[in-house]
Amino acid sequence: MVVLLSAFGIVLLGAFAQAVSGFGYALLTVPLLTAAIDPRSAVVLSALTGIGLTLTTAVRERAYARWRMAAALNVTALLGLPAGLLVLAYAPEWLLSVLIAVVVLGCVALVGSRARIRTGRLGLGAVGVLVGVLTAATGTNGPPLVAAFHSLGYDPRTFRATLAATFSGTGLIGLAGFLLAGQVHAELVWISLAALPAVPLGWWLGNRLFHRIAPVVFRRIVLFGLLGSAGAALASLAG
Template sequence: MTLLDVGAVALLVFTVAAAAQAVTGFGLALVAVPLMAVIIDPVAAVVVTTMVGLVLTGLASYRERQHVEAPVAARLTGAALLGMPLGLLTLTLLDERSLELVIAVGLLLLVGLLLVRVPLPAGAVTQYGAGVVSGMLLTSTGMNGPPVVLSLQALHLPPRRFRGTLQVVFCAQDLVAVVAFVALGHVDPVIATAVLAGVAGVPAGWWVGDRLFGLLPPERFRGVVLSTLTVTALVALSAAVA
């Protein structure tokens, strides 16, 4: 696949993924990583998604800065720093096929947890634990959202505050992960092309998703997004075992 092909696919994938992020607050990586892993290697897919995610969540964090639970965001972010080295180790040790399987199966399990709304106690202990797991998932699979989502669901936050807090947590985690990826040399022309194309698709995707977020009940879109994520995971799984 040429760089032009990679860029075209990344543009489409991240436009859709940004829309999912705007609607649910957490859909970017869950959509983008499995789909990008079909056209580039899984490690590159994780790196690309994290870099594009840093741009998206940075912009969204600034926009949603009035709708953030700051103490909660600080706990989730600080704890994530403990999990990130474990995720980086996993990313380095697993071969391409094994990482593809981990991403696909992990996504199915995480979507399942979100579908059944696994109840978690509200409190600092839950948030610290979710932060550690989230950090590990970010640097190994790029999909750090579900643990954070589950911990915030326990707080029963209003949709706008829920989304705003998520963006701040993701932005801080993505920043640390991107620095680590660059330091370890996980950047090449393919990744750079995909990142630039993905960033170009973010504004349109967020604009569409934000309009949907404001127009229709969140629960309706939650079902649509989770259904889409399930299909995405199945596609990634079939590619991994092919």
């Protein structure tokens, strides 16, 4: 029961952050779930509960999404997926926890510094491959996409919609990889079903604030939240 309630609350928080900022679902849920369950299960559980959210957002915001960009990133993500699945399957749990925390802290650095990356074909291709690796290995594939879309100068609505379109593809690719690799089991499905109602609730709450909260204020909130989630992943190592 404690695990079910924890999963519900964590998914609620992740859906809220995703609705307001366009990213943050996996970056918040995976490290926090790692503190409640093992890191492999955390990665798969986040994918199971988050796919409906990203698909729904992509459909609702389809008029604002850059679909060619999302498609190109998903094609190149396929190249990185096998490597990510190998890391998920064979890396020690402590190493997975460290990798998850490092990726989240990397996102904090990217968002905090407003870092820019090269957005030519080669640069975006490398981003896509990295996204594929992170999708399967840690479930936290947002940081390179956030940096790329900031570099492309997308406005907030285009940013959120294109992230959702990209996450939809990588989410489906990741779930297919998890199923083929035998990472989805009955207990995870049961926990995900129990936590699933938190997704629309968190989205509804976050969407109400999307046009009301000042971007700089929410940016600071997200940064502190990500620092806390990374800390939770690292703290799980002590347990």
